[in-house]
Amino acid sequence: MKYTKRILTISLGLALSSAAISANAIDWWQLGNTKVGPQKTLQEVHQYFKEQFPKMTLAQYALGSYAFNKQAYQQYQEAIQFNPGDLTLSQGKALWNKKFPDGKTYSSCFANGGKGVAAGFPYYDNKTHQVVTSAMRINACRVENHLAPLKYGSSPLIALQTYFGSLSNGMPTDVKVAGPGAVAAFEEGKAYYFMRRGQLNFSCASCHIAYAGKYLRAQIISPLLGQNAHYPTYRSAWGAVNTFQKRFMGCDKKVGAAPQKLQSSEYRDLDYFMTYIDNGVKINVPGYRP
Template sequence: MKYAKRVLSLSLGLALCSAAISASAIDWWQLGNTKVGPQKTLQEFHQYFQEQFPKMSLAQYALGSYAFNKQAYQQYQEAMQFNPGDLTLAQGKKLWEAKFPDGKTYASCFSDGGKGVAAGFPYYDSKTHQVVTAAMRINACRSSNGLKPLKYGNSDLVALQTYFTSLSNGLPTNVKVEGAGAVAAFEEGKAYYFMHRGQLNFSCASCHVAYAGKYLRAQIISPLLGQSAHFPTYRSAWGAVNTLQKRFMGCDKKVGAAPQKLQSSEYRDLDYFMTYVSNGVKINVPGYRP
């Protein structure tokens, strides 16, 4: 709980300073308390964003920053008609359906061929005591069928993740945090989200909670709620489809912090926390972002 300890002490101190604030209102720094548990965390985050943006429905959070500007939303609708990410989706479908040397396919590794399964990813595996992501499960499927795992970040693996996740399109995110190990991993992810780091001394929460919906230079900052629902996503800045963890790396670099490796325990726990908080937001993959 290395990150959790730091954030807990900060949270307790800030809580004392905010004692005079109305109990019905939630201030963003209070959301970093790592001792309230997953269920209350989910409730408080949803309440916080409802207080900040009372006219927004839960479904609109899947739009990210596009939900805050009508003109940008129109551009988004136009982009989604010819989303460049659909090329990656098609590539993923082709790979998904290709037969392994033993005659099986990726679908054989997942219940119902993978339909609706990604809505519950990532999840905590009590046997291996770690958070398991879609990329890990896809590579495990390859290994069990006689193929070598793909390197994390590999374009084929990203395409497979995109197609696998698209099999849950239209379904609400439904990640579970059950058991002591799962709660510990969730709290580590939460602590990482609120931990200040890098030369700019920013945390993820500094932007996507405290300044969600506000402009940073020419762009509106997207809220935490719903961010995971459109990943893997096509970003024009990348010129490609990539994953939520790839975005973590970019954010860490921007604040002057050394990024973690893809599928590191830190990023998997962070992924776990962020996706759980977005429970109820419907999946729409591949997304499209500037």
């Protein structure tokens, strides 16, 4: 299902009820305009959050909700000293360096052995006309070396994605959107992000733009900006490391919508849009979240 055309017809209805919008809210739903293009969208989103939180630096957005509460940030600092996600990271490193039957390793499939490469993922492939994620590229590497692909969402694949992501730690996200196909995929992801759905009639933007930095029940809502910089991440609610798309599934379920499948075109386009918005935010994998 494609969303770009539909988003144009509902853009004026994207706002929450007046009780759910803060008095000083800037027209956040206008950020969902699919006619302005990727570059302007990025500029407008970054400017929106700069106006909302003028004291926040770009680097702080990688902290998500922890950036909005000193006590929570102190707890985060303590937690990452012994991040349980580091176990998954170690498992991923071992798998990454394990030789294939032909003697090669995963590093043979990536430029510079994979170092710094994740900063540009996901990317749009003009040959296959689709967004390619790290999970897809890792599986393609296996096939190229005569091994069966791993199941999306499986522990070995998550571990490999985690290690691959860590090879870009400290580097700013640098996703490219160039050419008609890439722009179309970006706009589909953007449309999905702003489309209200489910029993609660919420969009991703309803929480992570309109309510960013505010409390929803007892939880501070993280902003769109910076959300992918720490994925794959360890979440105590999961008791495990998991991926950005796993989080998409959880959010769709919470608003009463049927989730898409992992690595579906909808979730890959959404991933593409959200990660492009993170451009400039430094990567820190695996992250840690409550």
